[in-house]
Structures are given as structure tokens and as C-alpha cells.
Amino acid sequence: MxxxxxxxxxxxxxxxxxxxxxxxxxxxxxxxxxxxAALDTRITALLPETRQGALLEYAEQRLTQAFEDRFVLLVQGEAPARLVADLKARLEQSASVTAFDDDILHTPDSDLSAYRYRLLSPSLAAADNDAWVQRGLRQLFTPGGDADPRQDPFGLLDAWQDQRLAGPIRLIDGLPAVKDEGAAWFIVSGQLTSSPYDMAMQQRLGTALAEFSDAHSDAELLRSGLVFHAAAGAEQAKRETLTIGIGSLLGIALLLWITFRxxxxxxxxxxxxxxxxxxxxxxxxxxxxxxxxxxxxxxxxxxxxxxxxxxxxxxxxxxxxxxxxxxxxxxxxxxxxxxxxxxxxxxxxxxxxxxxxxxxxxxxxxxxxxxxxxWLPWFTPRPHAATARIATRLNRLRLPLHAPRYWGLLALLGVLAVVMIATRLSADDDLRQLNPSPAELITEQQRVQILLDSPTASRYLLVTAEQEGELLERLEALDADLADLEAQGHLTHYRHLAQAVPSKATQDANLERVRQAYRNALPELIAQAGLPPALLETAQRSLESVPLLTITTWLDTPVGQADAMLWLGADADDERADMAALITLGDADSTAQQALARLAAPEYVLYQDRVAxxxxxxxxxxxxxxxxxxxxxxxxxxxxxxxxxxxxxxxxxxxxxxxxxxxxxxxxxxxxxxxxxxxxxxxxxxxxxxxxxxxxxxxxxxxxxxxxxxxxxxxxxxxxxxxxxxxxxxxxxxxxxxxxxxxxxxxxxxxxxxxxxxxxxxxxx
Structure with a gap:
């Protein structure tokens, strides 16, 4: 040295x-x-931290909680009961699922029986007396029917449930399923035991599904849920960490060895x-x-x-x-x-x-x-002759002091670059640039959402009001425009609380219409059916004191728990005492998006497109x-x-x-x-x-x-x-x-x- x-x-x-x-x-x-210490696999960590209002942040939080720790699997194949049972058993053994949605088609009859007179389907509300009588006769004499001539002779709750709670899910052989071009997909859904970003849980869940697919090679399986995208992102990140890190290290080591020896x-x-x-x-x-x-x-x-x-x-x-x-x-x-x-x-x-x-x-x-x-000044390794030879040869790649042709070419390329940038440069802010999920998984997710007609939580309307009744009225006021967009094919679907819990004014109107039918149509029904005349007084007595269905009551029922994410309550924002609720929206084309923006013109309505x-x-x-x-x-x-x-x-x-x-x-x-x-x-x-x-x-x-x-x-x-x-x-x-x-x-x-x-x-x- x-x-x-x-x-x-x-x-x-x-x-x-x-x-x-x-x-x-x-x-x-x-x-x-x-x-x-935790390793984070979220690609969404690249997304901006948005400074939204407390109410909007609360809405985002509720939607995230409602979707992120859940999964949906659709399975199709021979002996579906055996397939579903085996799939559930493997998921339970993997300790990746805390509960299954076994009550996905729970009937609300027992939960809402006291409120049935305030829950009137639109078709019955507009029907005349003859139509009411004919419906009552069908309820009484349909084989296998469960008619109750004292409490519900017209089958009010069944009619309301068929129109308001209708969806693509049906019971087939006792199992919840959806139909796709005649074929049935059977549903297995539930809640995960931990965060979808928990890599240990991801591995257990993936292993259980892989073993199920190996055991039932003829069965088809569709996946939907954040956990599957998170697992794919984690696997890809680990794979790329190895390929990029080790690949670049080996390549650089080889380059340096050739140079220094x-x-x-x-x-x-x-x-x-x-x-x-x-x-x-x-x-x-x-x-x-x-x-x-x-x-x-x-x-x-x-x-x-x-x-x-x-x-x-x-x-x-x-x-x-x-x-x-x-x-x-x-x-x-x-x-x-x-x-x-x-x-x-x-x-x-x-x-x-x-x-x-x-x-x-x-x-x-x-x-x-x-x-x-x-540190390096302390090391004096002996040089290799090859290093000097390479440096000498490389040093010949130099530009002469006077080389106008090269400088002219450089200037020309610079001018062309500036012109190209000025005339053709564009921007692309598509959020999909952050989505590393495989195309196959994205296709599966979209297919499941279409089959189940389920919301994506990427678009919603947030509606506020000072009182619950006013909130429900505002939801009902928006319903007509949303229904038109859906009927015209501009909006795939929408969902809000007033579809299940009508406003007080609507419930009072429904109750009055039922009382009218009991006065005018029920006597004719009793006469044609040959029922005891005393039944009329007994049935009408049940209309004297009918409780009002509230949002809290509805959400406390098993079937209403699915709407919990739509209710923000009155404590979502410390600065405002307004109640708030969400209207979740499906896919919307440009016409629907413009209409939704117009619907959000009042200060009590906010339209949020999370992707946009x-x-x-x-x-x-x-x-x-x-x-x-x-x-x-x-x-x-x-x-x-x-x-x-x-x-x-x-x-x-x-x-x-x-x-x-x-x-x-x-x-x-x-x-x-x-x-x-x-x-x-x-x-x-x-x-x-x-x-x-x-x-x-x-x-x-x-x-x-x-x-x-x-x-x-x-x-x-x-x-x-x-x-x-x-x-x-x-x-x-x-x-x-x-x-x-x-x-x-x-x-x-x-x-x-x-x-x-x-x-x-x-x-x-």
C-alpha cells in the first residue's frame, strides 16, 4: 500500500x-x-393515501371490511352434494375458513312475520280486488303450500320476498346454486380466519383447493375474493425477487469476472x-x-x-x-x-x-x-493484465475532438426527439397498471360476479339525512332513476336499504292498502274458499297494531346481515349527526355514469367511483x-x-x-x-x-x-x-x-x- x-x-x-x-x-x-415481523404483499401499497372526509373514509372502511376477508367458490361437476361436502371439509381442515354461509338462502318469514302487512310488493299494491282474491285462492289450494288464512291469507310476505329479495341464487337439491346456460354452479362461500394478506393462511387455502382439484379432476372451480389476488401477488413478488435479485447478481458477477479475473x-x-x-x-x-x-x-x-x-x-x-x-x-x-x-x-x-x-x-x-x-482503501488486490487490455480496447471507442458529422447527427436526433415528444407523447393513468393478478384469475372473478349479480364496491352513492325516515325517503326517491338505468341496460344492478326497509310513508301506505284488501277482497276469498265467516274478524284484528320495520330491526335478522355494509349509522362522522347509507352499484356504462353524476347533484348525495x-x-x-x-x-x-x-x-x-x-x-x-x-x-x-x-x-x-x-x-x-x-x-x-x-x-x-x-x-x- x-x-x-x-x-x-x-x-x-x-x-x-x-x-x-x-x-x-x-x-x-x-x-x-x-x-x-410482518411482510406486506399488497400491491395496493402503491396507491395514494387519500385525504377524504371522515364520512367517506368510514364508508370505504365498511366496504373494505365487508369484502376483503370473504371468499366465494363456485363448483360444478357430477355428484354436486359430494363435491360441496368434500370442498368444505378440506377448507375446514386447512384452518383457513372460520365460517361458511350456510344460511345464504335463509327465509325471513319468522323474522319479519310481525311486519308483513307493511311490506307490500308493487304488483299487489297495484292489483284490483279480483287479483287479490285469485292470489289468496292460489295460496290456499296450491299443493305443498304453507298458507296461513288467519295471519296471512294473501301470502303478503312471500310476494314481497319474491320481488324485493329476488336474486340469481336458488336451492338445487338442497344446495345454494346459480344457473349458467342451463348448468348449475354450486356455491361455497364464507369468511377467512385472518387477513387475506396473511401468507401462511394463503398457503393453507391454496393447498386445500389444489388438493380438491387433484382429487376431482373432472370438477370445475371458480374463485372470487381478495385473498386469491393477494396470494397471486405474493407468489409473483417472491418469484421476481429471486429471478431479479439472483439473476442480476449472477449476470453482474460474470461481467465483473471477465473484466477483472x-x-x-x-x-x-x-x-x-x-x-x-x-x-x-x-x-x-x-x-x-x-x-x-x-x-x-x-x-x-x-x-x-x-x-x-x-x-x-x-x-x-x-x-x-x-x-x-x-x-x-x-x-x-x-x-x-x-x-x-x-x-x-x-x-x-x-x-x-x-x-x-x-x-x-x-x-x-x-x-x-x-x-x-x-473499507476498500484497506484492500490492495493484485491487478490482472486482462483488465488493462479491456480498458485499452474500450478506450478506443471515443469521439474525435472534431467530428461535425457525429455532432450533426446527434443534433438531428435531438430535434426529432423533441418533435416526437411534442406531437405524440400521451399519458395513461389506468388503475389496471397496478393489477398484477393473472388474467385467468381476473376472468374467474368477473365471471363469479356476473353469475351472482354481486356488487363490486367500486362504485356507490352515499346518501345522508338527519332522520332515518328522511334517509329512507331519499333512497326511495333515487330508486326510480336507478331502476330505469338497470332496465335500459346501462347499469347492471344496484342495492340499497330501502329495498328491504321502506320509508314510514311507504309502510303506512302499504298497511292502508292491505286493510283495504282485507275489507273488500278478503270476504270474497273466504266465501269462495268455503272458510268459516268468523275468520274475517280474526284476520282483520291482526291489522290493528302493526309495528314499523326499522333499519336496526332489519339488520338484526339473519337475512338482513348481508346489508350491514350499506348502513353507516349516525356516528360515522364526529362533526355531523346525519345518518348515512350506501347504494352499491354494479358496472355502469358512460350513460349511467353521467346519470349517476346528475343524481349526486344534491348536497346530501355523493357519487364515488373508487377506480376513477x-x-x-x-x-x-x-x-x-x-x-x-x-x-x-x-x-x-x-x-x-x-x-x-x-x-x-x-x-x-x-x-x-x-x-x-x-x-x-x-x-x-x-x-x-x-x-x-x-x-x-x-x-x-x-x-x-x-x-x-x-x-x-x-x-x-x-x-x-x-x-x-x-x-x-x-x-x-x-x-x-x-x-x-x-x-x-x-x-x-x-x-x-x-x-x-x-x-x-x-x-x-x-x-x-x-x-x-x-x-x-x-x-x-
């Missing part, structure tokens, strides 16, 4: 202190692992990466309380960035050992700062997942840089990131202008040229710009700045050109694998970096030539 490279006493103490800090991180990581040098290059991960992993986990698997998949790209510092260090050490290391530190520090700026901008975003990713990578970069600065709202948040966030990117470019341009003065454009050419090239290529391929493309551009900016800084600091250095080339190649390996990710967000980010980094490397020769030309002019008297 020469005097020029020998660490001082202060650096020795700092190296020891860094070792102690890493030891503490290792102990912290061991503690987190031993405690079984020394195991000790290879170890010294990978040591900063390992220390960076060891430093970042437990601290990020501790700061956020959980660790998203997407953070690990994205953090695999840290391999292609953190190794930059070690590459510049070792290339300088191997190819110019006589040079003091002090010449290298300013460029490395400036490279770290510029990369941190590019990453830490993401901390300003309202996306928890991206903030966690940014924190992980930023800490990893700091850890890698400190390892290079404090989140897409709007993504669009706003994309604009914010674009602004941050512009501010970062302007700020860095000022910093480099102060340091490099006339050479500042040489520093900025690789990163800014790469941004233009990437946006132009995306425009040419008609790929809409998303939030994640912009995040990728931030990374391109950070890595491209490293190349620009070192090529400007040392324009004639073969070691620097080799380090830049290896850095870009290693980053391309890491981000190239991200571009093939099945997670759309990671794919967009990786594709952007793949294009941008290749462009940045191709522009470095121009930056070197410009820096050499300016240096030669300054040296000329």
Missing part, C-alpha cells in the same frame, strides 16, 4: 465504527426475523452491495413497521447502482495505482448526492410503497458508499413527479454550473439526453406515460449524472470510461430484468431504465469529447 493510498488514523477509527454499525444492523435484522477484486466489488443491503433492510423494516415484498423486488436494482462506487474505485486502483485516492472522492461524493436526490424525491409522494422503496434504496446507496470510502378516483390521484401524482423531475434538473444544472462552469453541459448531456431519448421512444411506440415511467426517469437521471460527472472530471481516463461502461452494463442487467417483470408497475419502471441507461452510455463519448475539447482550449495559451 503506497503512501498515496494509505488510510489515516481518523479513517481507521471511522472504518471500525462502520463495522460496529453494520453489526448492530445485523443484530436488528436477526431480531426482526425472530419476532416474525480476480476473486478478491470481485469480492471487493460485491462487498459494498452486501453492506448496503444489510444497512438498508433492517432500518427500512424498523422505520415502516413492515416490509413490502415489492420493496425487495425493486431493491434488487440496488445491485446495479451501489456497485458504481466500487467500480470507479477499483478501476482507478487497478489501472492507475500511482494516483492518490483523494482525486476520486469528490466525484464519488457528488455522484452519491445526485443519486440520492433522484431517489429521495419519491419521499414527497403520497404512495407508502414508493416511499418505502425510496428509503430502502437511499439507505442502501449510503451504506455502499461508506463501505467503499472506509384512484386513477385521478395517479394522474395528479404523475404531474407532481414531472414537476419534481423538472425542479431536480434545474437545481442540478445550477449546482453543476457553479462547479464546472463552461463544462456543465458535458455533465448534463448523458442524463438529459437519456431522458429525451426515452420519452421519444415511448412516444414512438405509442406507450402512454405513467407515474412509474416518470419514477424510472428519476433513476435514469441519477445514474446518468454519475456517468456525466466522472466523464467530465476525468475525460481522458481509460479507468473512468471502463468504470462507466461497467456501471451502465450492470445497471442494464438489473433494470433489464425489471422490464420483464409481470408486475406492471415494475415493468414500466424497468423498461424506462433499460432505454434510458443505454442512451446515457451512448452519450458519454460525446460528453468526454466535449470535456477534452474544453480542457485543450483552456490549456492553450
Amino acid at each position: 503506497s503512501e498515496a493510498t494509505r488510510p489515516g488514523r481518523l479513517e481507521r477509527l471511522a472504518a471500525i465504527g462502520w463495522a460496529g454499525l453494520l453489526l448492530g444492523c445485523a443484530l436488528l435484522l436477526a431480531g426482526l426475523l425472530s419476532k416474525g 480476480r476473486g478478491s477484486i470481485l469480492a471487493s466489488l460485491l462487498l459494498p452491495v452486501a453492506c448496503g443491503v444489510l444497512f438498508a433492510l433492517p432500518l427500512t423494516w424498523l422505520l415502516f413497521g413492515t416490509l413490502n415484498l415489492l420493496t425487495l423486488a425493486f431493491g434488487a436494482s440496488l445491485i446495479g447502482i451501489a456497485i458504481d462506487y466500487a467500480l470507479h474505485f477499483q478501476c482507478a486502483r487497478q489501472l492507475a495505482p500511482e494516483q492518490p485516492l483523494a482525486r476520486l472522492w469528490p466525484g464519488l461524493l457528488l455522484g452519491l448526492i445526485s443519486s440520492l436526490v433522484a431517489y429521495l424525491v419519491q419521499l414527497a409522494t403520497p404512495l407508502p410503497g414508493l416511499r418505502q422503496m425510496a428509503t430502502f434504496v437511499a439507505l442502501g446507496l449510503i451504506g455502499a458508499w461508506l463501505t467503499v470510502r472506509l 378516483t384512484l386513477s385521478s390521484h395517479l394522474a395528479q401524482l404523475r404531474d407532481q413527479i414531472a414537476l419534481c423531475l423538472a425542479i431536480a434538473v434545474a437545481g442540478l444544472a445550477m449546482i453543476f454550473g457553479v462547479r464546472y462552469r463552461g463544462r456543465a453541459w458535458c455533465v448534463l448531456l448523458p442524463p438529459l439526453g437519456a431522458l429525451l431519448a426515452t420519452l421519444a421512444l415511448l412516444s414512438a411506440l405509442n406507450i402512454g406515460l405513467t407515474l412509474f415511467h416518470l419514477l424510472g426517469l428519476l433513476l435514469v437521471l441519477g445514474i446518468g449524472l454519475d456517468a456525466g460527472i466522472f466523464s467530465t472530471e476525468h475525460p481522458d481516463s481509460a479507468a473512468v470510461w471502463l468504470a462507466i461502461s461497467l456501471s451502465c452494463a450492470s445497471s442494464l442487467l438489473a433494470f433489464g430484468l425489471l422490464a420483464f417483470s409481470a408486475t406492471p408497475a415494475l415493468h414500466y419502471l424497468g423498461l424506462t431504465c433499460l432505454i434510458g441507461l443505454a442512451s446515457a452510455w451512448a452519450l458519454v463519448p460525446f460528453a468526454r469529447a466535449g470535456a477534452r475539447s474544453l480542457s485543450s482550449r483552456q490549456d492553450t495559451p
